[in-house]
Amino acid sequence: MLGRNIPYQPTAGTNLHHAEVISTKIAVSMVKRSRRPLLVIGEYGGEAVRYLEDLNIEKIYTPRDMNLLSIIKMITREDYDLVMFIGITYYYLNQALTHLKHFSDTITLTLDGKYIPNAHYSFPNMEEGEHIEAIKRFRMLLDNL
Amino acid sequence: MRVRRIVPTIYSKNLKVKGNISIPTEDVSSKPTGPNPMPKVTDLRYWDFKLLRRYQPFYMPICDMCCLCTFGKCDLSKGKKGACGIDMKLQQARLVLLACCIGTACHAAHCRHLVDALIEKLGRDYPIDLGNSIEVEAPIIRTVVGIRVKTLGDLEKVLKYCEEQLTHLLSATHTGQEGDVLDFESKALHAGMLDDVVREVGDIAQIVGYGMPKGEIETPLVDLGINCIDRSKPVILCIGHNVIPSTYIIDYLEEKGLEEEIEVCGICCTALDATRYSKNAKIVGPLSRQLMFIRSGVADVIVVDEQCIRLDILEEARRTGAVVIATNDKMCLGLEDLSHLSEDEIISRILREGAGLILEESKVGKVAVELARIVFRSRREMKERCLPALEEIRALANRCTECGWCNRVCPNSFPVMESIVEAKEGRFEKLADLYKRCYSCGRCESECERNLPIVSMITKAGELYHTLEFKVRVGKGPIQDVEIRKVGAPIVFGEIPGVVAFAGCTNYPNGEEELALMAKELLERKYIVVAAGCASMSIGMWKDSDGKTLYEKYPGEFQAGGLINAGPCLSNCHVSGAAIKIANIFAKLPLEGNFAQVADYILNRVGAVGVAWGAMSQKAVAIATGFNRWGIPVIVGPHGIKYRRLYLSDGEDFEVYDRKLKKVIRIDPTPEHLITAAENFKECLCTIPKLCMRPNDGSRGRSMKVYHYVTLYEKYFNCMPPDLEKFIRTERDIPFMLKDKILKYLEEKGWEPRKEMPQEPTLLY
Numbered sequence A: 001m002l003g004r005n006i007p008y009q010p011t012a013g014t015n016l017h018h019a020e021v022i023s024t025k026i027a028v029s030m031v032k033r034s035r036r037p038l039l040v041i042g043e044y045g046g047e048a049v050r051y052l053e054d055l056n057i058e059k060i061y062t063p064r065d066m067n068l069l070s071i072i073k074m075i076t077r078e079d080y081d082l083v084m085f086i087g088i089t090y091y092y093l094n095q096a097l098t099h100l101k102h103f104s105d106t107i108t109l110t111l112d113g114k115y116i117p118n119a120h121y122s123f124p125n126m127e128e129g130e131h132i133e134a135i136k137r138f139r140m141l142l143d144n145l
Numbered sequence B: 001m002r003v004r005r006i007v008p009t010i011y012s013k014n015l016k017v018k019g020n021i022s023i024p025t026e027d028v029s030s031k032p033t034g035p036n037p038m039p040k041v042t043d044l045r046y047w048d049f050k051l052l053r054r055y056q057p058f059y060m061p062i063c064d065m066c067c068l069c070t071f072g073k074c075d076l077s078k079g080k081k082g083a084c085g086i087d088m089k090l091q092q093a094r095l096v097l098l099a100c101c102i103g104t105a106c107h108a109a110h111c112r113h114l115v116d117a118l119i120e121k122l123g124r125d126y127p128i129d130l131g132n133s134i135e136v137e138a139p140i141i142r143t144v145v146g147i148r149v150k151t152l153g154d155l156e157k158v159l160k161y162c163e164e165q166l167t168h169l170l171s172a173t174h175t176g177q178e179g180d181v182l183d184f185e186s187k188a189l190h191a192g193m194l195d196d197v198v199r200e201v202g203d204i205a206q207i208v209g210y211g212m213p214k215g216e217i218e219t220p221l222v223d224l225g226i227n228c229i230d231r232s233k234p235v236i237l238c239i240g241h242n243v244i245p246s247t248y249i250i251d252y253l254e255e256k257g258l259e260e261e262i263e264v265c266g267i268c269c270t271a272l273d274a275t276r277y278s279k280n281a282k283i284v285g286p287l288s289r290q291l292m293f294i295r296s297g298v299a300d301v302i303v304v305d306e307q308c309i310r311l312d313i314l315e316e317a318r319r320t321g322a323v324v325i326a327t328n329d330k331m332c333l334g335l336e337d338l339s340h341l342s343e344d345e346i347i348s349r350i351l352r353e354g355a356g357l358i359l360e361e362s363k364v365g366k367v368a369v370e371l372a373r374i375v376f377r378s379r380r381e382m383k384e385r386c387l388p389a390l391e392e393i394r395a396l397a398n399r400c401t402e403c404g405w406c407n408r409v410c411p412n413s414f415p416v417m418e419s420i421v422e423a424k425e426g427r428f429e430k431l432a433d434l435y436k437r438c439y440s441c442g443r444c445e446s447e448c449e450r451n452l453p454i455v456s457m458i459t460k461a462g463e464l465y466h467t468l469e470f471k472v473r474v475g476k477g478p479i480q481d482v483e484i485r486k487v488g489a490p491i492v493f494g495e496i497p498g499v500v501a502f503a504g505c506t507n508y509p510n511g512e513e514e515l516a517l518m519a520k521e522l523l524e525r526k527y528i529v530v531a532a533g534c535a536s537m538s539i540g541m542w543k544d545s546d547g548k549t550l551y552e553k554y555p556g557e558f559q560a561g562g563l564i565n566a567g568p569c570l571s572n573c574h575v576s577g578a579a580i581k582i583a584n585i586f587a588k589l590p591l592e593g594n595f596a597q598v599a600d601y602i603l604n605r606v607g608a609v610g611v612a613w614g615a616m617s618q619k620a621v622a623i624a625t626g627f628n629r630w631g632i633p634v635i636v637g638p639h640g641i642k643y644r645r646l647y648l649s650d651g652e653d654f655e656v657y658d659r660k661l662k663k664v665i666r667i668d669p670t671p672e673h674l675i676t677a678a679e680n681f682k683e684c685l686c687t688i689p690k691l692c693m694r695p696n697d698g699s700r701g702r703s704m705k706v707y708h709y710v711t712l713y714e715k716y717f718n719c720m721p722p723d724l725e726k727f728i729r730t731e732r733d734i735p736f737m738l739k740d741k742i743l744k745y746l747e748e749k750g751w752e753p754r755k756e757m758p759q760e761p762t763l764l765y
């Protein structure tokens, strides 16, 4: 029903270049290869976020620690090579990500259970339970590194 | 009390003033004293560039391509250029300028229409008399155009200047014109400023021409809300922004003594203006309630004028049996102009055809009223049946396949499907809850594979479950000079924590109530809250536990803890107007032709911030950009970033020139951004006190602003603001009540007091 790589909000795309859908396994290997990853956590991630909270990766909670756009502006100045996002309002994150998509080399990866076209890489649309399982697996594979 | 010296620098050949000054405003020559009367496109570029270097444009392209000419479509992604040589950033800047031009053109044409109509009615020499309480009659026009308007004819001159400038600006968006991002942005700022000017023209014209309130401190309260409209009477619904047709309807009713017999109500700014014109008009609500109210079938006659009207209005009205009268050359809807016919002939044509265009507005009064009486008789029974009854909703819901696409196409991803699924079992609470948050865009039902009338289902549940009877204060128009005199000093020294202007449309992420809750929190903290347009109605659409709306609870005066409805979108001009008046009345800065000086003063000293929480239209981006050129920061809601551009600083120290210290110094980054966005209500509320901070705040004022910043953050995020150290310049900025806590926080951050404090900060050096 969900159409795994149709933007969750179907109008969220930007015409030509849309995120590549990736599996948990690939996501894990991206984190593994990353020199300086960052995880940006929003307020709407639900249960899935619980499995990421004690992950040993630099984290920013938005908006509490920083406004999302300020984070994005900061990312273009710092040397993060991989930035992951989860739990941010869908259309807001998708729109904000276009800044990084066009004006920076930082790789972006979204870990929500909804396909977000303006990231470089995104999980596909998933049902909630499936998404939680995916995040658990992501966590487990990272722990096993 | 400590006395502060105000030492403005005055841009004038004849005046060299330093130290305490007192120049009565009347003495200021009406000849422009500043360098930029009637600034041309590039005249204020020097000011814009100063702003834009500090607050750099931050772009978020909504499309990878450009399709504006037939060389294209061109792919501008990944550093590629279009066939004309444009790149992605430039294209975004160009589109922002285009949006600002559309918004400004819309206000300019609306105000041209008002001025022309009033000149025809009252004559070119009709005086602009705003009463004894307002001497600075048009602060924006004075500053930008450099003249003092005395008659309606003078307003024409102002419009002519704006229309000419607007043509130049629009032309810059043509293929192969402007080729620099900052120049595009400077032009967008110019368009925003012109937008402010034309709105002031239009609002002043209608205030004097239609006898609307001239800044009265306590204007009356009027009914607001869908359930305030008496369905047992013929109902005329006016939608849009241009009050002229409504005035004819109200006049006709009064002339015939029919005020009690017929309901006149409105949606959007026309409604706000109708209540400024007559106490008999009622307000249904803001834009968000448009489709819902049409669907409810309460209206017998729908009169549309201009802007933000649903374009499927004919189809929607036809379904309810209502008739439509279009009245404006901007919105003819394919209808034949019936103006040449007599009123009786027009009535029979519209009865036959269901709709008609009447560009001769003086005929709208009789036609609308008489049509309402006739149509009402024939559809009295139908009125109650336009919306499905609860049992029908249940039956409809049972046709839902639970495909989930309604949730996906809803701009806010509301749980539409879940509400429908509940309704299958006869539980309507979720639909009723959705009613409060939904803005009736109808996207869910256009997608529904079962063609369920989702908006009608939501509307019915909402009308049954909620009272929907509220109050709003009639739009006051300009802020009086005496009000400004009282609050000028506490605002400039930061002792009133800020002036917060709620502006813009209803593209809210989560319904109207959040706007009211923001206003409530600020009013309790003694901010001055001003609202205009749809935002002013939204603030009224919430009641406290005592059953009162905020307009009933807080005074309508421009004072600490005052809640002002300025009026419709046009009345946003009175917000920048108030900031300018502070510069003029309180600090004695001459206005005429002195834009940059005045804006520099506002940026550095006047703690005002605009909140366009539901900004949707091109007009709203023009309004926001207009605020920005005056140095007033703006916060938009999460949908607002689809305008594609914000002005963000990098949050590090700012540099200013200090006229007193006679050198460039580094200061705290205040106000931190010129236009930014917040994801949700909590973030917006916590950003407001921060953006109200100004370099010129005294320690007492700054400590109060810090107090609100910290306590709001603690209330909503349970922690200290993570960037607090940037805004505490010395220990004296720390509020007494929070001293220990803040000192501990500062110690952890390795904070050090600043060695230098600005005395007379300016960007103009």
Ligand code: SF4
Pocket: B066, B067, B068, B069, B070, B071, B072, B073, B074, B081, B082, B083, B084, B085, B086, B175
């Ligand atoms: S305006 Fe420029 S970028 Fe746009 S379609 Fe034409 S050539 Fe291409």
Ligand code: SF4
Pocket: B409, B410, B411, B412, B413, B414, B416, B437, B438, B439, B440, B441, B442, B443, B444, B445, B454, B455
């Ligand atoms: S009408 Fe309401 S529920 Fe439907 S898509 Fe629009 S906002 Fe969402």
Ligand code: SF4
Pocket: B399, B400, B401, B402, B403, B404, B405, B406, B407, B416, B417, B420, B444, B447, B448, B449, B450, B451, B452
């Ligand atoms: S789109 Fe229609 S059929 Fe599909 S879930 Fe929503 S209401 Fe049901």
